[in-house]
Amino acid sequence: MKISDYLHTLYRDRKSYPDIFRVRVFANNAYSYCVITDLNDMRTGNSITQYIEFAYQDLVSKGLILPECIVIEHYEGETRGRNSFSQVAFDSSFKPSWTSKSLEQMCYLVGCSEDEFLIESLEITWIYKEVSKFRHQLSPFLDLPFEDSHDVIVRRDTINKNKIPRDELISFIQRNPTESEIHRLLNSDLSILGDYFSSPNESYIVFSEFQLKYKSYNGFVDFVVFTSSSRMEVILIEIKGANYNLITQGNYTNFSSKTNEAVQQLRNRTFCLHENISYFKKHFHKVRKKAEAGKYICHTLVGPLGKLQVDPRKEIIIKRVCIGGRSIDDVKESRLRHEYEYGQSPTILIESWDSFLTKLHRR
Numbered sequence: 001m002k003i004s005d006y007l008h009t010l011y012r013d014r015k016s017y018p019d020i021f022r023v024r025v026f027a028n029n030a031y032s033y034c035v036i037t038d039l040n041d042m043r044t045g046n047s048i049t050q051y052i053e054f055a056y057q058d059l060v061s062k063g064l065i066l067p068e069c070i071v072i073e074h075y076e077g078e079t080r081g082r083n084s085f086s087q088v089a090f091d092s093s094f095k096p097s098w099t100s101k102s103l104e105q106m107c108y109l110v111g112c113s114e115d116e117f118l119i120e121s122l123e124i125t126w127i128y129k130e131v132s133k134f135r136h137q138l139s140p141f142l143d144l145p146f147e148d149s150h151d152v153i154v155r156r157d158t159i160n161k162n163k164i165p166r167d168e169l170i171s172f173i174q175r176n177p178t179e180s181e182i183h184r185l186l187n188s189d190l191s192i193l194g195d196y197f198s199s200p201n202e203s204y205i206v207f208s209e210f211q212l213k214y215k216s217y218n219g220f221v222d223f224v225v226f227t228s229s230s231r232m233e234v235i236l237i238e239i240k241g242a243n244y245n246l247i248t249q250g251n252y253t254n255f256s257s258k259t260n261e262a263v264q265q266l267r268n269r270t271f272c273l274h275e276n277i278s279y280f281k282k283h284f285h286k287v288r289k290k291a292e293a294g295k296y297i298c299h300t301l302v303g304p305l306g307k308l309q310v311d312p313r314k315e316i317i318i319k320r321v322c323i324g325g326r327s328i329d330d331v332k333e334s335r336l337r338h339e340y341e342y343g344q345s346p347t348i349l350i351e352s353w354d355s356f357l358t359k360l361h362r363r
Helices: 052-061 103-110 125-138 150-161 166-174 179-188 191-197 257-275 277-292 330-343 353-359
Strands: 002-010 019-028 031-037 070-076 083-090 096-101 204-214 217-227 233-239 300-302 317-323 349-351
Touching: 002 052, 002 125, 019 052, 019 103, 019 125, 031 052, 031 103, 052 070, 052 083, 070 103, 083 103, 096 103, 166 353, 179 233, 191 204, 191 217, 191 233, 204 257, 204 277, 217 257, 217 277, 233 257, 257 277, 257 317, 277 300, 349 353
Parallel strands: 031 070, 233 317, 317 349
Antiparallel strands: 002 019, 019 031, 070 083, 083 096, 204 217, 204 300, 217 233
């Protein structure tokens, strides 16, 4: 039999929002049960698992349940009937342990029908209204996404104003431009490469004509993208025109000579880089810091999120990409790329301009 059904708020510290959850108390066969239900997307803090011992102690201290009351942790699913129940036991220091229970076992224990748990809490009018009111009292803006800093907002707006629309990029490639024409277009909007390769999204630095110099070696990579978090990814990109086919036609299918030329150029750059990785690791982070401070003299674009959240003490990850040519047979090209990318070391990602634009997320 159900004794009570209410919402409870738990105040643990002043630095975070209080937690709110549903409490139902049942009495059956000389035992009392307290079912604590998580409110899923309407919760104001952590999930109940993270604070179940504090919830139990708070309910006991306020006289709302007896110390011997059996606690049940309850999560409601996205659809009816998908419930998760765990009986919680506490040791002498209130450290919890969990034992899973089925819906049928729960209904037997507390002495109720399945309908008690098949109707989700937030589908009940009084609960939804009370939770909504409580969340609004905490903050009218609680449901809004995290607000970016002023610098991020301004930088994003500036980059977006200069972006070349997707339709224009498609029309441009359909005219089969030369390598130099594509270079000029990319240099006018480096965010094209930033949008394509950044991970996390909007966290990137793009360099044009990036110099790789060490002792007697001196070479340039068409474009380089710094991205990622923790361990920095350095993506070397060689660009070719769109005035040829990515693969040859005939009985023997292979990449075109221009694609192979770009691949070989990347291999040469990569060999020097890996041979002297300790030097280049320090060099890349030095360049990154200059670019983030606006002091790097070459053509550079820092993404909307600004400084990369990377650790200069950790190893860097080198990736290589070749973009060039037009697609004529997606199936053959996909198979050939797969065989090539997995059959070579170090690996090089090969894209045609058609496949590149297909994957580019841009309006």
